[in-house]
Amino acid sequence: MDCRICGGTVTEFLDLGRQPSANRFVPPGRAAEEPLFPLAVGACGGCTMVQLTTEVPRELKYHDEYPYRASGSALHREHFARAARDLLRTELTGPDPFVVEVGCNDGVMLGTIADAGVRHLGVDPAAEVAALAAARGVRVLTDWFEARTAAAVRAVHGPADVVFGANTICHLPYLGSVLAGVDTLLTADGVFVFEEPYLGTIVERTAFDQIYDEHVFYFTVRSVRELARRFGFELVDVAPTPLHGGELRYTLARPGRRRPSPAVEQWLDRERATGLAHPRTVERFAEAVRRVRTDLVATLERLAAEGRRVVGYGAPGKSTTVTNYCGIGPALLPFICDSTPAKQGRVVPGARIPIAPPEAFRAPYPDFALLFAWNHAEEIMAKERDFAERGGRWIVYVPRVQVL
Ligand code: JHZ
Ligand code: ZN
Structure with a gap:
């Protein structure tokens, strides 16, 4: 198949068989009706992006009864409260700052932003979980984040200082449209911050259970740097986070607007040394x-x-x-x-x-x-x-x- 990022050739390396959509927990009587899809991953020979070879339609995944609750563990609640406080302290410091979250789930992160009285908007397609966020005072748009929605958000709310995503950006097969949307939304000095499963952790710990229909991409620092470049951004920081066995948080900015942290080169060196994503x-x-x-x-x-x-x-x-x-x-x-x-x-x-x-x-x-x-x-x-x-x-x- 062709790479979703660069059009290069994706070579499959692991086939996990035919599988249902991972979060469609159904009543026992309806289980037999659930469709199955091939679940396999491959690496692109061009930009190195590891990705699924088959896609499940997004309406089947992020339906109204989408059951995952990001607030379901103390680990998540504490992590995202800290992430929100960090953003408030470092990025959301102007006169009337604005932050948009891609896939805000039950408001585990934006709840803290709302409590601080800072302008925000969560964009999440799953109605039940979005209602939980709204119930805790988070403003939510029930939709998918892409170029179209970003333009609509900008027209109503103006530019954003931060676009944030956690365990949602690797879910979106149309990353070109997502980054075009981020480009539309961000102020000149704004940042796009996202934390996602890391291929390095998956490989090191044989955590193959991170592979399922929702996770279309398995990022590395190298593939995210390529992605950023290709769509007009620069990767300026990388930092580890403790969720899901060890993820990475990436910060993208417009080229030349932020001095890249030495961590970017350090992570790239480490990936070169381990031959990550190498056949x-x-x-x-x-x-x-x-x-x-x-x-x-x-x-x-x-x-x-x-x-x-x-x-x-x-x-x-x-x-x-x-x-x-x-x-x-x-x-x-x-x-x-x-x-x-x-x-x-x-x-x-x-x-x-x-x-x-x-x-x-x-x-x-x-x-x-x-x-x-x-x-x-x-x-x-x-x-x-x-x-x-x-x-x-x-x-x-x-x-x-x-x-x-
Ligand atoms: P947990 C989620 O994946 C969903 P999942 C999503 N697709 C994604 O991208 C990844 O995160 C990264 C239960 N539990 O957090 C609650 C207990 O029963 O590993 C949850 O169902 N008792 C967006 O689904 C599950 O375990 C407890 O004490 O792999 C944990 O799910 C605790 C702490 C949890 O996410
Ligand atoms: Zn590619």
């Missing part, structure tokens, strides 16, 4: 993924043969990739507990494993718990200390299958 590296990653599948299935089958009770903990979008790729269904995992009300009573798409509220975990405790929300391990293990104290064991599969 050999991604082939090795694909092998490691297949090994995780073999080991995870063998572990669950052994425990089932021994008559042990195993349940899942956390049903992130990531759990859809793992269960469908590994062929794990209710026979090996009778249910998964998750704290999100919008997911409870539904099933994991494709794998059709029922999702129960967290109370089901305690009634009674299983012998083993497979931790799908591994990126929240600290918070979850602290909350469920009693499980481990009574002899329960956690099973993790990142960076490799381990029974803790």
Whole structure:
């Protein structure tokens, strides 16, 4: 296929089979109607951008009942409150600053901006989650962010000092239109700041569960720098953030308006040294993924043969990739507990494993718990200390299958 950024040739390196849209947690009766799509990733020989080879239509992904709640963990709430305070302190300092967020979800970041009385607008296509943001005082436009919406926002609200996105920019296949929109919206010295899953973390930790239909792109510093250049921006800063096992936050500005941080070159050097996105590296990653599948299935089958009770903990979008790729269904995992009300009573798409509220975990405790929300391990293990104290064991599969 042709690269969505530069038109170069994308060479596939990992095929995760036919999969449903990861966050379409459906009532059990409707599970059979859900469409499946090929899920595979490849790297562009031109601009190096790693991307999905097939796209799921956006209306299927970001529908009105989109269930993900970014405020669903203390880790996220604290991280985004800090991100908002940082923006207020560093960028939103003029007389009447304005910030636009691409995909504001339930207002986890803009809530802090709204509390500070600063002008803002969240643009999010998912009606239920947008209503949650509005309920906490965040101004929301229920739509997709692209060149068209950016022009409309500018016409009504004027230019923005910051356009922000977190775990949303890699979701948008039409990044050219997104950057044209950012160009329309930003003031001359404004910045586009976004934090997204990092291919370096995915490869280093064999975190293949970050690969699903929503994540169209798997950024590296090199590919983001190319992207910025191609659409009239300059990458001026890169910084690590702790979410989803380790992401990167990128800052883009208009060329020559900001002095680039030395961090940009440092990250590029590190990527050159590890050969990130190089065919050999991604082939090795694909092998490691297949090994995780073999080991995870063998572990669950052994425990089932021994008559042990195993349940899942956390049903992130990531759990859809793992269960469908590994062929794990209710026979090996009778249910998964998750704290999100919008997911409870539904099933994991494709794998059709029922999702129960967290109370089901305690009634009674299983012998083993497979931790799908591994990126929240600290918070979850602290909350469920009693499980481990009574002899329960956690099973993790990142960076490799381990029974803790
Ligand atoms: P979590 C999301 O992915 C969605 P997901 C999105 N597609 C994206 O791009 C990525 O973020 C990056 C539950 N949980 O945060 C809540 C408990 O049950 O890893 C969530 O369902 N108990 C926009 O879906 C899930 O785990 C708890 O104590 O991979 C975590 O989902 C905690 C802390 C969480 O995001
Ligand atoms: Zn390309």
